[in-house]
Amino acid sequence: MRRFFDKPTPLPLQPWFLVLLAAYAILELSFNHRLLELASGSPVDMRATQLHDMEAWARVVSGLGLALLLMRWLDRVIRSRLLLVLFCCAAGLLLMWHVQKAVVDAIVDRADQTDLVMSFRSHLGTAEALRGRVELRGVPVLEAPAPEAVRPVMRALWTSSVLGLAPDDVELLSGASQLVGQWSSGPSPAQMRDAYRKAVMTPVALGASLLFGLLNLCQLLAGLSLVALERLGLPGLQQRLHAWMLPAWVAACLSWSLTAGNAWVDSPAYREVARPALWQAKPYLAPFLDWSLRAEPAWSDLLVWIHRELLLDFDFRNPLNMH
Numbered sequence: 001m002r003r004f005f006d007k008p009t010p011l012p013l014q015p016w017f018l019v020l021l022a023a024y025a026i027l028e029l030s031f032n033h034r035l036l037e038l039a040s041g042s043p044v045d046m047r048a049t050q051l052h053d054m055e056a057w058a059r060v061v062s063g064l065g066l067a068l069l070l071m072r073w074l075d076r077v078i079r080s081r082l083l084l085v086l087f088c089c090a091a092g093l094l095l096m097w098h099v100q101k102a103v104v105d106a107i108v109d110r111a112d113q114t115d116l117v118m119s120f121r122s123h124l125g126t127a128e129a130l131r132g133r134v135e136l137r138g139v140p141v142l143e144a145p146a147p148e149a150v151r152p153v154m155r156a157l158w159t160s161s162v163l164g165l166a167p168d169d170v171e172l173l174s175g176a177s178q179l180v181g182q183w184s185s186g187p188s189p190a191q192m193r194d195a196y197r198k199a200v201m202t203p204v205a206l207g208a209s210l211l212f213g214l215l216n217l218c219q220l221l222a223g224l225s226l227v228a229l230e231r232l233g234l235p236g237l238q239q240r241l242h243a244w245m246l247p248a249w250v251a252a253c254l255s256w257s258l259t260a261g262n263a264w265v266d267s268p269a270y271r272e273v274a275r276p277a278l279w280q281a282k283p284y285l286a287p288f289l290d291w292s293l294r295a296e297p298a299w300s301d302l303l304v305w306i307h308r309e310l311l312l313d314f315d316f317r318n319p320l321n322m323h
Contacts, residue, residue, distance in 0.1 A: 011071060011072060011075040012219065012222065021216050021217075027311075028064075028209055028210075030307040030310065031061050031316055032213060032296075032303055033303035034314070034315065039202040040155040053317055054316065055100075057316045058201075060093065062100065064092060065212025068088075068092075069215060069216070074087075096208070103284055107282060107285055108193075108200055116189075116195075117167055117192065118163065119196040122162050122163075122170060123199070130146045131145050131146075132145050135173060136169060136170060137273050138171075141267065142263055142267055142269075149262070153262070153264075156202060157202060157203055159198075160200070160289050161289060161293070162274050163199060163278060164276075164279070164286075165273070200285060203288040204285070207295075210292065210295055211291065218250045222249050225245055226238050257299070258294050260298035275290070
């Protein structure tokens, strides 16, 4: 058993490290699907405590993902594998906890009343956007109702997509009177702020969790590929491909993620109106949204299967908040 931790054996080939990668990929990708499910609901359906729990989970799982990447990069620097694990876990958790919190807090703290109103109204108009009954500065959001494969990510990230616009830039072609009637007394300031925080947090958490999940899944696939070559009696080929195996898997995963288009991302309303406005108004949020909108539909089937079959629909609730 001790040989599993021997320093001469490359870390990517260590059985314990491959087990960690597999367990982490399941956790991270399952969390990503659960967050997408919650974000698809109404802003008033997600309680403040639930929003807080998902933010905390997002920082923890992303921190663990960064820790596994740091272990690979620092393995030659830190002599003890035990110290390597402890140091990288501490560094990854602390860094991702503070970075994600700083990004979300900075955007939320700079929000003005227009941002708050925009986020809440766009939440209420999500159903109409999915039906293609919304225009952005006169440009139709969709030519037809959103395809089924795109609905979950568009439902979760529609509000985030239009945060760079003003309320007057978004016109509901039908259903506007019903939406106004739902809130004749007006939402409370707390509800508007929670809706805005959810719109900011969701693409940050989704984008970071999916990226770290895929990178570590690539680490796992690269390690298993090298082990398979060794078991097949091809150590020479294994040595030649050792340095290229991980970059090859990463390139394949990123290519699949970024080339999988969808009706919302490919629409003129997003490309010509919503996306430029978001990059100009909220440049810290825009990269997370761009990545999430592209990558989430590409991996949706895998995420659903992992969450439902392997983690049995685990809800990622804070165990200390039994509500």
